[in-house]
Amino acid sequence: MPTPPRTRTAPGPAPHLDLWALHDLHRDNYRRYAALLLTPDDANGVVRDAFRELAGHWHDVLAAASPAACAWQTLRSRVCTLAGPRPLRPVAHLTAPQQDVLLLHLVLGLPPAAVAALTGTEPAAVHARLRSLAAARPRG
Numbered sequence: 001m002p003t004p005p006r007t008r009t010a011p012g013p014a015p016h017l018d019l020w021a022l023h024d025l026h027r028d029n030y031r032r033y034a035a036l037l038l039t040p041d042d043a044n045g046v047v048r049d050a051f052r053e054l055a056g057h058w059h060d061v062l063a064a065a066s067p068a069a070c071a072w073q074t075l076r077s078r079v080c081t082l083a084g085p086r087p088l089r090p091v092a093h094l095t096a097p098q099q100d101v102l103l104l105h106l107v108l109g110l111p112p113a114a115v116a117a118l119t120g121t122e123p124a125a126v127h128a129r130l131r132s133l134a135a136a137r138p139r140g
Contacts, residue, residue, distance in 0.1 A: 018062070018067075019051065019054060019055055019058050019061075020051075022067065022068065022071055023051050026068075026071070026117075026118055027047060029104075029108070029110065029114070029118050030047045030050075030075055030118075031043050031044060031047050032108050033075075033079070033103060033104060033108065034046050034047060034075070034079050036087070036103055036107060036108070037079055037080075037083040037087040037088070038079060038082055038083055042082060043079075046075070046078045046079055046082055047075065049078060050071070050074045050075040050078050051071075053074055053078075054070070054071055054074055066120035066121075067120070068117065068118070068119070068120030069119060069120025069121065070120070071120070072100075072118060072119045072120050076096070076100070091103075093136060094133070094136050095136075097119075097121070097125075097129055098129050098132060098133060098136060100115070100119055100129075101115060101126055101129040101130055101133070102133060104118065104119070105126070105130060106133075112126045112127055112130065113126075
């Protein structure tokens with residue numbers, strides 16, 4: 001009796017395809033941000049490691065209100081841990097979101113809409129943080 005022909009099935013989507021889409025969308029700006037506070041080699045490594053961490057609990061990240069915000073916080077946390085407090089000392093009086101806006105918009109030159117997309121926040125929040133930077137200037 002002849003064996004029936006095998007049917008071919010199309011391969012399914014790559015695991016965490018949306019994770020890597022987010023990575024590819026923001027990778028260059030993640031690296032530019034990390035390179036402000038780290039060496040270029042460390043900046044590349046920290047971006048890679050942040051996404052490996054995210055891949056380990058990607059389903060939880062997708063359940064969050066903003067996966068982009070989770071990715072940003074993971075990256076930021078890793079960068080700040082590796083850099084230590086010294087690089088951020090001049091802006092230590094600012095909140096973390098204000099520091100992000102300062103570095104991403106004023107130092108790296110990203111438009112507010114790009115800062116919002118990168119950090120997973122609303123554009124209005126970015127504008128509010130930009131306005132708050134002048135008031136947050138240290139006195140003395």
